Amino acid sequence: MVDEEPVGIRAAGGVAWRPDAAGGVEVCLVHRPRYGDWSLPKGKLESGEHPLLAAVREMAEESDVRAVPQVRLPTVRYRSEGRPKEVDYWSMRAVGEGGFQPDTEVDDVRWLGVDDAVRLVSYPHDAEVLAAFAALPPVTATIVLVRHGHAGRRATWSGPDDGRPLDAEGEAQAEALAPLLALVRPTRLLSASARRCVQTLAPAAALLDLAVEVCGDLDEPRPGQQNEECALAAAGRLAELAAAGASVGVCSQGKVIPGALERLAGRAADWTTPKGSGWLLAFTADRLLTADRL
Numbered sequence: 001m002v003d004e005e006p007v008g009i010r011a012a013g014g015v016a017w018r019p020d021a022a023g024g025v026e027v028c029l030v031h032r033p034r035y036g037d038w039s040l041p042k043g044k045l046e047s048g049e050h051p052l053l054a055a056v057r058e059m060a061e062e063s064d065v066r067a068v069p070q071v072r073l074p075t076v077r078y079r080s081e082g083r084p085k086e087v088d089y090w091s092m093r094a095v096g097e098g099g100f101q102p103d104t105e106v107d108d109v110r111w112l113g114v115d116d117a118v119r120l121v122s123y124p125h126d127a128e129v130l131a132a133f134a135a136l137p138p139v140t141a142t143i144v145l146v147r148h149g150h151a152g153r154r155a156t157w158s159g160p161d162d163g164r165p166l167d168a169e170g171e172a173q174a175e176a177l178a179p180l181l182a183l184v185r186p187t188r189l190l191s192a193s194a195r196r197c198v199q200t201l202a203p204a205a206a207l208l209d210l211a212v213e214v215c216g217d218l219d220e221p222r223p224g225q226q227n228e229e230c231a232l233a234a235a236g237r238l239a240e241l242a243a244a245g246a247s248v249g250v251c252s253q254g255k256v257i258p259g260a261l262e263r264l265a266g267r268a269a270d271w272t273t274p275k276g277s278g279w280l281l282a283f284t285a286d287r288l289l290t291a292d293r294l
Contacts, residue, residue: 012058037122218234
């Protein structure tokens with residue numbers, strides 16, 4: 001499964017799931033007439049496309065399933081037509097179907113229990129991805145947590161630091177984050193009170209027709225506050241949002257995010273988050289299951 005050669009083909013896909021009548025779940029497989037195989041929906045990345053965007057797009061294009069990404073699954077590496085290929089997968093909650101129509105790329109779609117799907121898929125690597133999906137606890141909430149975009153240098157800004165705006169680079173980062181935030185279909189957008197944080201969520205707010213809610217629990221330390229205090233407040237707010245079971249987009253700051261994630265995860269790790277980047281967080285109730293760096 002592991003190939004150390006440079007990646008020649010990049011692709012992405014997913015395990016889309018929905019509840020079944022017996023209280024379990026069933027997953028989506030597609031049949032490709034060109035290869036005569038049953039596989040997980042996937043496809044090649046378009047030029048400059050983020051893998052997560054490609055995974056959701058390909059799911060819709062191959063199976064007509066609209067889905068919300070939740071947890072990164074194992075990345076698969078193999079050779080395709082003599083070239084090394086790498087495929088990123090995510091588990092995805094199915095939220096709608098467009099009415100599948102057979103074509104020359106995919107001529108059949110089946111929803112099966114995981115055990116039946118493992119028996120049907122044509123490739124061992126698809127069975128491995130399905131096994132990783134089956135081992136996951138139930139995901140009850142997803143949060144996209146981002147750090148604000150680039151906002152120039154603090155030393156060159158003469159006004160209050162909370163008023164420092166995004167610069168041109170930061171505005172471009174905010175525009176790039178908007179479609180990633182939209183993938184989880186958030187019902188709320190929460191921002192630290194700094195202007196640059198609110199501005200980072202503005203393109204997503206316009207895309208989703210949502211208001212940006214300012215939340216002081218996501219702010220960096222004020223004079224007299226400690227980083228620990230702010231990290232605990234942010235972690236508590238994120239856990240509260242997760243316990244409510246909703247999908248949410250959140251923008252915070254560089255002195256807050258690493259500490260908050262360390263407390264939610266209960267372990268030390270590299271939680272540094274560059275400006276204009278973030279994390280896809282999956283929860284069971286208020287417990288963090290996974291943090292996938294975007």
